[in-house]
Amino acid sequence: MVATTGTVAPDLDRTTRPRALIDPFQRAITYLRVSVTDRCDFRCVYCMSEHMSFLPKADLLSLEELDRLCSAFISRGVRKLRLTGGEPLVRRGIMALVASLSRHLESGALSELTLTTNGSQLQKYADELKAYGVERINVSLDTLDPDKFRSITRWGELGNVLTGIDAAQAVGLQVKINAVALKGVNEDEIGDLLAWAHGRGMDLTVIEVMPLGDIDQSRLDQYIPLSLVRARLVRRYTLEEIDYRTGGPARYVRVKETGGRLGFITPMTHNFCESCNRVRVTCTGTLYMCLGQNDAADLRAPLRASARDDLLQGAIDEAISRKPKGHDFLIDRRHNRPALARHMSMTGG
Numbered sequence: 001m002v003a004t005t006g007t008v009a010p011d012l013d014r015t016t017r018p019r020a021l022i023d024p025f026q027r028a029i030t031y032l033r034v035s036v037t038d039r040c041d042f043r044c045v046y047c048m049s050e051h052m053s054f055l056p057k058a059d060l061l062s063l064e065e066l067d068r069l070c071s072a073f074i075s076r077g078v079r080k081l082r083l084t085g086g087e088p089l090v091r092r093g094i095m096a097l098v099a100s101l102s103r104h105l106e107s108g109a110l111s112e113l114t115l116t117t118n119g120s121q122l123q124k125y126a127d128e129l130k131a132y133g134v135e136r137i138n139v140s141l142d143t144l145d146p147d148k149f150r151s152i153t154r155w156g157e158l159g160n161v162l163t164g165i166d167a168a169q170a171v172g173l174q175v176k177i178n179a180v181a182l183k184g185v186n187e188d189e190i191g192d193l194l195a196w197a198h199g200r201g202m203d204l205t206v207i208e209v210m211p212l213g214d215i216d217q218s219r220l221d222q223y224i225p226l227s228l229v230r231a232r233l234v235r236r237y238t239l240e241e242i243d244y245r246t247g248g249p250a251r252y253v254r255v256k257e258t259g260g261r262l263g264f265i266t267p268m269t270h271n272f273c274e275s276c277n278r279v280r281v282t283c284t285g286t287l288y289m290c291l292g293q294n295d296a297a298d299l300r301a302p303l304r305a306s307a308r309d310d311l312l313q314g315a316i317d318e319a320i321s322r323k324p325k326g327h328d329f330l331i332d333r334r335h336n337r338p339a340l341a342r343h344m345s346m347t348g349g
């Protein structure tokens with residue numbers, strides 16, 4: 001178990017500040033995504049450049065600090081917690097954090113503890129994740145072609161990921177596959193990916209590539225709107241509108257032929273900000289109120305300044321009062337600059 005110091009004082013919170021985190025647009029913040037490391041064992045071409053420099057370990061929040069931070073949010077009404085990265089399963093000792101956070105599932109304060117992973121370490125950790133109360137996980141997988149997989153991830157082995165998915169399903173974890181649609185790379189493969197995922201009882205979500213961080217190629221070479229992916233899919237499948245929501249940004253359809261669900265995440269072509277219930281914390285304790293904006297709040301300083309949570313809670317309140325209405329990602333065609341300098345691996349997907 002991660003030893004927790006200075007845990008939240010719920011009684012104090014109850015008397016001095018409202019429990020729920022409500023932003024200026026009356027949206028309740030009930031979903032926290034926490035990047036537990038900026039490091040990854042893959043170098044996906046749309047996510048990172050090949051030669052990334054990572055943060056010094058001393059800058060990272062310790063597992064105890066991550067636990068305290070998550071717990072502070074949970075005490076304010078966050079019901080869903082997603083661990084991400086970088087690759088969350090390469091953070092040393094990560095299972096101690098999962099084990100410790102699972103107390104919030106047991107108490108009922110948290111309704112879901114989940115993670116987004118590239119799947120490379122799942123064979124090792126699937127058992128423990130399940131034992132600590134994780135029910136569903138997202139696995140990022142853009143292709144089933146081993147060569148293409150290697151060229152997208154630069155360092156990844158498709159076989160490891162598939163073995164990891166097998167292990168996760170074997171222990172009863174519900175797996176959702178997330179695929180980023182990449183122009184000229186996997187756009188013609190989404191139908192096959194769908195058939196494979198649904199054939200194994202897994203939902204599939206396709207995602208538009210976002211201009212986050214400098215990579216080694218132009219974003220325009222990668223970007224394809226999901227309207228085109230969808231147009232291609234409807235030649236092969238019947239897509240039926242459904243009301244299903246998971247609390248995230250995906251909009252789902254049911255695929256009549258397979259009975260499975262297909263999600264679309266369209267940050268570029270459709271803004272889904274009106275129902276945003278999410279904020280993100282990086283592994284250094286920086287809170288981003290919107291994935292698509294630069295405004296952020298430092299939570300590490302108030303966390304470290306006091307063993308009580310007053311300063312931290314004050315900083316969270318102040319940050320949520322600045323949550324913007326939404327984002328507009330633009331790919332800068334003239335200068336080929338990213339919309340935002342930080343990589344997705346920093347803020348977490």
Ligand code: SAM
Pocket residue numbers: 040044046047084085086087088116117118119138139140141178179180207208209210211212344345348349
């Ligand atoms: N390593 C884990 C994984 O692979 O799922 C978690 C972190 S990764 C940054 C989270 C998700 O973000 C992955 O599905 C990845 O494909 C996606 N992603 C990374 N960069 C992206 C970008 N520029 N646009 C859209 N999705 C991106």
